[in-house]
Amino acid sequence: MIRMNENKDIKHERDNASEGLTIYRYDSPKKAADLQAAYKDAIAENDRKGASGSGAQRRKRTSSQTLLAAFLAGALTIGGLAYMSDRMNLFSGGTANVVQTSASTANPASADAGVKTASLQSSTEDFAAVFNQANPAVVEIGNYGVENNQSRSNLFGSSRGQSGSRQQSLPTNEEPVLMGTGSGFFFNKDGYILTNQHVVADASELKVTVPGYDEPLEAKVVNENEDLDLAVIKVETQDGKAFPTLGFGDSNQANIGDWVIAIGNPYGLDHTMTTGVLSAKERPITVAEDDGSEHKYEHLLQTDASINPGNSGGPLLNTKGEVIGVNTAVNAEAQGIGFAIPSSTIQDAVKEMMKGTTESSL
Structure with a gap:
């Protein structure tokens, strides 16, 4: 059996651009034409030496020719198979094309930028779908x-x-x-x-x-x-049709850094969508009431999605289009700091507020 990393006709390379990736390539210095010429020269030499020899010598020469021919045929066969296996990436496990693609990217930063662009494009498409679904x-x-x-x-x-x-x-x-x-x-x-x-x-x-x-x-x-x-x-509906609704998601399952989407009417600009990330959870804030008293709100979600006056009461959505919060407050002295009541709090409160109505469930 030929061990590919020890055979002299097989060249073992390690691609520096993909550390840890091993590729085997066939690189024999003997070409088919060279082998054929050597074969002819060997036969001619044997013919000259054995022209006047005995029958035993002729039989020996014939045997030598047969062995030489078999060896050359075997070498050509093995060489051809090794060449074809290299072309088909049998020894590299299909990784040669991967290395070639990596090598074609001269600047690694460009490759990273391409990945980020694709991810951003996907997120943008998700945002548009969520808005179209939730906006009505x-x-x-x-x-x-x-x-x-x-x-x-x-x-x-x-x-x-x-x-x-x-x-x-x-x-x-x-x-x-x-x-x-x-x-x-x-x-x-x-x-x-x-x-x-x-x-x-x-x-x-x-x-x-x-x-x-x-x-x-x-x-x-x-x-x-x-x-x-x-x-x-x-x-009350005027045409007897059902109103479109939004479902609630689980704010407890949301992670800091997750994309979130706010839809509302900031400063009277109807149906405005803003996006950001979930910045923090379990955030307490204190609000000064008109009479000078203070009211503390707990367990709020914090986000950097733009929330302005007029957004209050609007939904804070995850990328599935589920309501994970109700936008409720913004610090007027800061930027990128908005707060929402989490759905884990909302659902229990809504069930209580709906008691006694004809529709007592979500």
Whole structure:
């Protein structure tokens, strides 16, 4: 048996570009033409020496010729097989093409850049698919009431783009005005919407802009949980059709560094998508209330996806299009620091708020 790394006709190489990768190549110095010429010269020499020899000598010469011919034929056969096996990458396990591809990349950094570009392209395509799937279920909520200058907190913003003020009771002789807007999403096909409590707080009227409807729909508050800053409101369908909904994912299974997607209406710019990563979990924040008291929120998700006034109440999605959080706060003095209530908290709270309704489950 020929051991490929010891045979002189086989050249053993190690490709420096792929450390640890062993390739065997056939590299015989004897060509078929050289062997044929040597064979003819050997026969001619034997003919000259044995022209006047005995019959025994002729038989010996014939035997020598036969052995030589067999040896040369065997050498040609083995050489041909070794050459073909090298061409077919039988000894390299199909790795020669891999090495060639690596060698064709002169700059290793370029190869890394190609991998990153492909990964980013794939992520971009995933984002677009998630947006197209989730967007019809995301709504804009208008809070109408009495205008005042109070603001709940710099964490929630005081812009007209987001509800956060405490409205007063509406005088009978005064028309309600738009105090701010927030976001929400359908979690039930019968028109139940989840949003932040501060988005609907003290509203005299709530108007919800739903994709596919020409006019905003009036909404009623079903239940509120001020401690968790969650609220459920409901609109009635005008055409008898079910509303598109979003399902909940498991925020406990989300990892720091995972891609996340926020959809909402920042500063009244409807159906805006932003992307980022999950920056932290179990984050506590403290909000100063209008009366000077403080309210602490715990177990929040932190993300660097852009969340601005008006995003409150909108969904924070994973790349599967599942809701893993409700966007609830942004630090007005920072960039890339937003917070969301995790789905692990939301689902239990929604079940409680839905008790007594015709639809008591998610």
